[in-house]
Amino acid sequence: MVELSGVSRWYGNVVAVNDVSMALGPGVTGLLGPNGAGKTTVLHMMAGLLAPSRGMVTVTGQPAWRNPRIYADLGLVSEREAAHGFLSGEEYVLSAARLHRLPDPKAAARRALSLVEMTSAADRRIETYSKGMRQRVRVAAALVHEPQILLLDEPFNGMDPRQRLHMMDLLHHMGAAGRMVLFSSHILEEVSQVSGTVQVMVAGRLAASGEFRTIRRLMTNRPHVFAVRSSDDRALAVALMHEASVTGIDLDQSAGLTVRAGDYGTFARRLPKVAAETGIRVRQLQPTDESLESVFSYLVAS
Amino acid sequence: MTVETPTPAPAKPSKGFLINSTIARITSRSLIGRRRFLLLLPLPLLLIGLAALADGLGARPDEWATPVLVGLGFAVVLPVIALIVGTGVLGAEIDDNTLVYVLATPQPRQRIVLTKLLVAIAVTVLTAGPGLFLAGLITGSVRLAAGLAVGGAVGAVVYSALFVVLSLLTRRPVLIGLAYLLIWEGTLTNLLSGTRVLSIQQYALSVGDAVAHSSLVTATVSTPVALIMSAVVTVGATWLAIDRLRSFSVAGETS
Numbered sequence: 273m274v275e276l277s278g279v280s281r282w283y284g285n286v287v288a289v290n291d292v293s294m295a296l297g298p299g300v301t302g303l304l305g306p307n308g309a310g311k312t313t314v315l316h317m318m319a320g321l322l323a324p325s326r327g328m329v330t331v332t333g334q335p336a337w338r339n340p341r342i343y344a345d346l347g348l349v350s351e352r353e354a355a356h357g358f359l360s361g362e363e364y365v366l367s368a369a370r371l372h373r374l375p376d377p378k379a380a381a382r383r384a385l386s387l388v389e390m391t392s393a394a395d396r397r398i399e400t401y402s403k404g405m406r407q408r409v410r411v412a413a414a415l416v417h418e419p420q421i422l423l424l425d426e427p428f429n430g431m432d433p434r435q436r437l438h439m440m441d442l443l444h445h446m447g448a449a450g451r452m453v454l455f456s457s458h459i460l461e462e463v464s465q466v467s468g469t470v471q472v473m474v475a476g477r478l479a480a481s482g483e484f485r486t487i488r489r490l491m492t493n494r495p496h497v498f499a500v501r502s503s504d505d506r507a508l509a510v511a512l513m514h515e516a517s518v519t520g521i522d523l524d525q526s527a528g529l530t531v532r533a534g535d536y537g538t539f540a541r542r543l544p545k546v547a548a549e550t551g552i553r554v555r556q557l558q559p560t561d562e563s564l565e566s567v568f569s570y571l572v573a574s
Numbered sequence: 575m576t577v578e579t580p581t582p583a584p585a586k587p588s589k590g591f592l593i594n595s596t597i598a599r600i601t602s603r604s605l606i607g608r609r610r611f612l613l614l615l616p617l618p619l620l621l622i623g624l625a626a627l628a629d630g631l632g633a634r635p636d637e638w639a640t641p642v643l644v645g646l647g648f649a650v651v652l653p654v655i656a657l658i659v660g661t662g663v664l665g666a667e668i669d670d671n672t673l674v675y676v677l678a679t680p681q682p683r684q685r686i687v688l689t690k691l692l693v694a695i696a697v698t699v700l701t702a703g704p705g706l707f708l709a710g711l712i713t714g715s716v717r718l719a720a721g722l723a724v725g726g727a728v729g730a731v732v733y734s735a736l737f738v739v740l741s742l743l744t745r746r747p748v749l750i751g752l753a754y755l756l757i758w759e760g761t762l763t764n765l766l767s768g769t770r771v772l773s774i775q776q777y778a779l780s781v782g783d784a785v786a787h788s789s790l791v792t793a794t795v796s797t798p799v800a801l802i803m804s805a806v807v808t809v810g811a812t813w814l815a816i817d818r819l820r821s822f823s824v825a826g827e828t829s
Contacts, residue, residue, distance in 0.1 A: 321674065321824045338820045343680045352824060353674040356600060358607050370596040371679040413675070 273297055273421055273452045274318050279327035281313050288313045290476040291327070296454060300447035302463030302484070303456040305473035311456040312351065314473070315425050318454070319348040331421065344372070347414035349407070351425035357399030361390055361409040364398060368413035384412040389438060403430030411439070415446075422446060424455040428462050440466045495519065496536045501528035501556035502547070511550045515542050528556070593689040597676055601693045604672070605662045614658055617651045618705025625709040639713045639790040643722060647706050648775055648782075652729050653755050655702045656694075660737025661747040663690040664815075668741060674824065683819045691738050691812060698730040710786075718786045725782020725791070732774045732804045735811040742818035770794040777804045 274296045281289040289310040303311050316322040317329050320336035320343075328335065331342040355364055365384050369377035385391050388408040398406060407430055415422055427443075428436050443466055447453045457463050463470055463484065470487050472480040480487050502508045505528055509521045512531060517538035522530040533539035547554045605611055624646065628638040664687075667673040676686055706726040710719030741747040763773040770776050773795075780793035780800035793800065 316824050319678065321677065321822070323821065323823060340677075340680050340683060340820075343678050346678075348674070348678045350674055350824070352671050354671040355675070356604055356672050358603060359600070367596050367600060368675070368679065371594070371676060371681055373680075414678070 273332055274454070275328075275330045276314070276318070277328050279314075279317060279324045279329055281310075281317060281322065281325045287476050289317070289324075292473075292476075292478045293327075294471055294478060294481060296452055298447070298450045298452050299469065300443055300453040300455070300467040302467035302470045303454055303473065304458070304460065304463045304470050305456075305479075306458050308475075309458075309473040310476040311458075311473055312425055315348070315423050315454070315456060316350070319346065319350070319423055321348075321350075343419075344417070345419055346421045346423065347417070347419040349410050349414045349422075349424040349427055351429065353410065355398045355406055355410055355413075358397060360395050360397055361385065361401070361405075361412075362394040364409055365394075365412045365416055369416045372417040374417055380416050380418075381412075384416040385409075387415065387442060388412045404432060404435045407431060408435065408439070411442075419451070421452045422454070424453070426457060427455050428457065428459075436462075496533045496539065497560045498531045498533065498539075499528060499556065499558045499560050500531055500543075500554065503553040503555070505529050507550060508547065508552045508554075511546050511552070512543075515539070515546065517542055530560070592685060593692055594681060594685050597681070597686060597689045598693055600676075601663050601667075601690050602697065604667065605659065605693065605697060608662060608666065610658055610666075611662060614655050614701060617655060618702060621647050621651050621705045622708045622712070625712040629712050635713050635790060643706075643709060643713060643791060644779065647709060647722065648725070648729065648779055649760065651705060652698075652702045652726050652778065653733055653759065653775070656698045656730055656733035657737050657748065657751045657755065659698045659701070660694045660734045661741050661751060663694045663741075664738055665741030665747040668745070671824075673822070677819075677822060684816045687738065687812060687816045687819055691734055691815075694734040694738060695731050698734055699727050702726055702730065714788060714790060718788045718790065721782040721784075721786020721788065721791060724785045725778045725780075728781045728800075728804055729774060729778030732777060732807050735808040735815070736774070739811040739815040739818065742815055742822070767794075771799060771803065774804075774807065776800065 275294070277293050279289060279292045280287065292310075292314065303314065305311050313322065317324050318331065318336060320329075320331070320339060323337045330336065332345050334342055336342055359367070362381060362385065366377055366381040369380040369384075374380045382391070385394050388411050390405065390408050390412060393401070393405060398409060401409065407427065411424070411427065414424075422443075424443075427439060431439060440462075443453050443455065447467075455466070468484060469482060470480075470484045471478060472487060500508065505523060509523050509529055512518050512521060512529075517533050517535045518531060519534045520532040524530070531539075543554065543557065621642070624642050628642060629635075664673070667676075703723050703726055706722040707719045710722040737747065737751050740751055744750050758769075759773055759775050763769045763776065776793050776795045777800040779791060780795050780797050781804075783791050783793050784797040795803070
């Protein structure tokens with residue numbers, strides 16, 4: 273439904289998106305990557321609001337750039353887009369329905385507002401809304417014409433846990449109904465809860481793509497670094513060196529042990545046993561490179 | 575929760591209307607709601623007040639009419655109102671990121687530009703027109719008043735087209751527009767006779783003069799030239815604006 277082939281986008285001499293190709297079909301896809309990875313740029317190019325510097329973006333077979341017809345099949349919730357504060361939520365969604373020239377704009381607006389659970393606050397002005405409410409009313413405006421393709425830029429930002437759950441549910445249902453839903457996020461957890469397939473972007477490049485579980489495994493089976501503190505660091509280091517899952521240990525008198533493990537799962541299972549066998553008390557076990565960035569940089573390097 | 579299965583494209587075929595009432599409504603509400611716009615309202619009042627004051631002091635109109643009507647009315651009140659309104663209908667929406675709302679719909683781009691231009695012209699005429707008309711009435715006759723209003727309306731059309739396209743060519747349309755008014759319209763066209771044919775203020779004055787037939791308002795370009803140049807600038811600016819809107823890019827991540 274949406275296809276990118278060899279797409280790059282640069283601003284001056286800064287490359288925001290570097291030679292990305294992907295083909296997206298029905299279902300929910302997560303666009304995962306740290307901030308500044310080029311996710312927003314990709315979404316804007318898909319939505320025809322930015323020209324690719326090189327390559328081609330097509331939406332339902334048509335070029336996305338300079339082609340307003342694509343918006344009949346496409347809805348966009350851009351993080352950068354603001355809502356008119358002086359309109360009520362209902363006016364905002366209703367106007368969107370009218371701009372899409374729907375045959376029954378009022379019914380379409382009502383349906384969209386109830387989908388995002390904004391019916392009760394619909395007659396309030398948008399400037400009185402919380403961030404999460406604004407986000408939901410913008411989602412309602414984006415899907416008022418029941419588009420086949422829905423693009424959302426960081427849709428869960430500013431939502432409380434309950435709203436987040438509801439939004440995830442909504443996206444999931446839309447995907448199950450055969451629509452294409454693509455949402456960006458820099459939070460691994462969000463992506464894992466909603467989408468089956470993931471496109472991972474790092475520094476403008478497509479680092480990995482495919483089933484979420486495959487990528488998850490790739491992420492957990494990579495080398496890990498742990499900070500360990502115990503009652504006897506030196507003795508623990510000696511014991512751990514016998515373990516096949518451990519690839520290296522640094523010993524520092526003040527900071528404790530830095531253990532490099534080749535296999536996350538095995539090391540996590542072995543450490544308590546080793547400690548129990550040697551009678552050493554482990555006071556602290558902390559993964560030191562769990563930030564998404566390190567996961568991403570690992571994916572890029574592999 | 576249920577989500578209906580997609581219904582086959584229910585949208586009506588896009589008809590040939592040149593303007594869209596929804597865009598017009600949102601644009602005018604957002605324009606009038608801006609504080610910047612409210613600051614403009616004293617300008618026409620100042621024009622009327624000065625004319626009434628001069629008239630009340632018993633001075634002869636030919637002593638003060640030109641500085642007040644032309645120097646204030648046509649050189650300041652009309653273009654400044656057109657600048658704030660013309661950049662407000664599109665530039666302000668680019669600034670506060672509300673334009674994407676309209677752009678992410680299949681509305682033809684020429685319809686978006688023409689609707690917003692029409693709103694800009696209407697609001698400029700309604701804001702500046704009565705002031706020019708009343709000031710003309712105080713100074714001279716109904717005929718002079720009508721001349722100023724018609725000239726002002728022509729100026730409103732051309733200025734609006736110019737400031738709408740300026741909003742799409744630069745992210746600082748008010749600043750550039752103000753510089754244009756001060757440097758080009760205000761200074762250069764008075765110093766260099768060759769550039770007078772490229773002055774929107776002169777077009778407005780010329781048309782106003784043709785209607786008013788008054789020595790109080792005079793222009794340096796002939797009326798046919800003024801009309802043709804007005805049409806050329808308006809059509810050219812509008813065409814360029816439509817083309818630029820088709821290629822509208824949202825601000826990038828790194829910018």
